[in-house]
Every structure is written in structure tokens, then in C-alpha cells.
């Protein structure tokens with residue numbers, strides 16, 4: 001089914017405020033915005049000239065609003081399952097923030113709910129797939145510029161301390177939410193996307209030295225094997241003493257790419273005609289746009305209006321969480337874990 005007009009509801013105005021801008025940039029009509037915090041609603045209204053009557057603190061007002069056909073869900077991870085189910089049952093198209101959910105039970109339930117509503121489009125918001133440096137790296141790989149991949153590594157290094165200083169019981173401190181599934185899912189999803197395969201074997205370590213507010217490890221290191229003899233590594237730190245970054249390296253038989261999400265260039269090494277590694281890297285400029293919500297919403301909206309494909313399906317979201325859960329399990333058990341991608 002093709003929508004003639006997109007009328008959007010946005011639930012949660014943290015990351016959701018970026019999505020609101022993306023929806024407005026696309027030209028979608030804003031049906032209603034929702035947040036528990038009236039101050040955030042007021043700010044969004046002032047910024048985008050949204051009338052007060054289009055605001056609510058109860059997300060069920062969006063669920064029950066007949067005009068709204070499309071919803072951006074950007075609430076804390078723990079709430080995704082219940083809200084996705086309610087929205088799909090009400091016939092809404094849903095773009096849900098990553099991670100899909102935090103537990104196996106919840107991701108399975110969301111997959112089932114999406115399957116039960118083929119009339120509704122669903123997109124998981126893996127926004128890194130729209131980050132310019134990552135898009136450029138994907139293109140180099142797909143164009144065969146660095147040959148066959150044999151090693152990939154990425155990281156999610158993001159200090160959460162400031163969030164806990166504002167509120168020690170911030171939803172990110174909930175024991176069901178750990179740094180690997182919550183934030184590390186960006187790095188895991190990036191590697192799954194770049195390799196175009198799912199890691200089938202994972203071994204991981206964890207440590208906890210930085211965030212007293214949480215009971216989970218605040219740093220994890222995972223090594224993994226992908227089909228096609230590709231090795232991978234993911235580092236996650238949610239208390240790190242540095243600026244937020246996702247440093248990433250991709251090694252192929254004909255070249256190497258070194259890049260991240262916050263720099264205005266990437267380093268590209270191509271082997272010379274004799275196959276020697278280049279001593280000097282080429283520096284390729286890239287736009288800095290770590291939260292490219294405009295490009296992300298456009299893909300979702302195009303799918304609604306033109307019935308085009310959505311690459312980041314519910315299965316992509318579920319597989320990324322499954323790989324993250326394997327990292328957490330291996331960190332705890334000290335054993336190799338094979339992620340379960342059976343959805």
C-alpha cells in the first residue's frame with residue numbers, strides 16, 4: 001500500500017527530536033508529539049511552530065489518533081516492545097529506535113508482532129548505516145576497491161557519566177540494559193552491514209571500573225568469526241574518558257580503510273600494482289553527520305509513499321541484538337557463544 005500523505009507522531013523527544021527534524025525536512029505533516037516531560041514538548045513546539053494541542057504526555061493518544069499513520073518511536077529501550085505492539089495493533093507504520101529491544105523474549109515478540117501486521121511497514125533505526133563515512137566505506141567494499149575482507153573492527157566508546165550525574169537512576173542504569181546491547185549494537189550492526197554476514201562465533205571479556213551507577217560491565221571486548229574467513233573485533237566502553245567515537249578499521253586483500261563517525265575525513269590505503277601496501281594513505285574528505293536522521297527518515301518515508309524496500313528490517317534489528325546478547329553471554333560465561341539468529 002502506498003501512502004498519499006504521511007502524518008507523523010513522534011514519541012520521546014531526546015533522540016526523537018532529531019527524528020522530528022528529519023520528518024519536517026521530508027515535508028511530512030506532524031500529527032502529534034509526545035514526551036513525559038512538558039518542557040521538552042514546549043521546546044519542540046517553539047522550535048518547529050507546532051500548536052500545543054498537538055502535544056501529549058500519553059503515547060496512547062498517538063496510538064488512538066486516527067489521522068496519524070506513521071510513528072517514530074524514540075523512547076527508552078525497555079519500552080520498545082510494549083509500544084511497538086500497541087502501535088502495530090493500531091495499524092501504524094513504525095520506525096523504532098535501536099536497539100530493537102534488550103532481551104531475547106522482547107525481540108522475538110517484536111518480530112512476531114511485525115509478522116502479524118504485514119499491512120504496516122517497520123524500520124529499525126540503525127542510524128549508523130546513514131553516517132557518511134560508513135556509507136563511503138560500504139561503497140569501497142562493494143565496489144571491490146579493497147579486495148576480499150579478512151578483518152574488521154569497530155567500537156562504541158561513549159562516556160555515559162554525564163547522564164548519571166544529571167540523574168543516577170537514568171534508564172540506562174537499569175540492569176536489563178547493558179552497554180553492549182544498548183550502545184554497542186551500533187558497532188555490531190556496522191560490522192554485520194559492512195561484512196554483509198552475521199558473526200557465527202563470539203568470544204568476549206568484560207570489565208567494570210568506571211560507572212558505579214551500573215551493575216553491568218562498562219567495558220567489553222569481543223572477537224568474532226564471520227562466514228568467509230573474516231575475523232572481527234568489537235570494543236564497547238560506556239565510561240571511557242574521551243569524546244564519543246566509533247573508530248573503525250576494515251582490512252581487505254587489496255586495501256585498508258580507517259575511519260570513524262566524528263571526523264571530516266577517512267584514511268584509505270590501496271595496494272599498488274605489485275600488491276604492496278601503500279606507505280602513504282589517501283585522505284578522503286567525508287561529511288560529519290553522526291546522526292543523519294534526515295537521510296534515515298527519507299528511506300522510511302520513501303518506502304511508505306513509493307513502496308520501496310527498507311533494508312533495516314525487523315530481522316536486521318533482531319540479528320544485531322542477538323549478536324550483542326552473545327557477547328554479553330560470553331563475557332559472563334567465559335565460553336565461546338554461537339548467536340541464535342533463528343527468528
Ligand SMILES: NC(=O)c1ccc[n+]([C@@H]2O[C@H](COP(=O)([O-])OP(=O)(O)OC[C@H]3O[C@@H](n4cnc5c(N)ncnc54)[C@H](O)[C@@H]3O)[C@@H](O)[C@H]2O)c1
Pocket residue numbers: 011012013014015016034035036037040057058059074075076077079097098099125126127182291
Ligand atoms: N540512533 C542513535 O544514535 C541513538 C542515540 C541515542 C539514543 N538512541 C535510542 O533512542 C531511544 C531514546 O534514547 P534517548 O537518548 O533519546 O533518551 P533520553 O532519555 O535522552 O530521551 C528519552 C525521552 O523519552 C521520554 N519518554 C520516556 N518514556 C516515555 C513514554 N512512555 N512516553 C513518552 N515519552 C517518554 C523521556 O521523557 C525523554 O525525553 C533509545 O532507544 C536509545 O537507545 C539512539
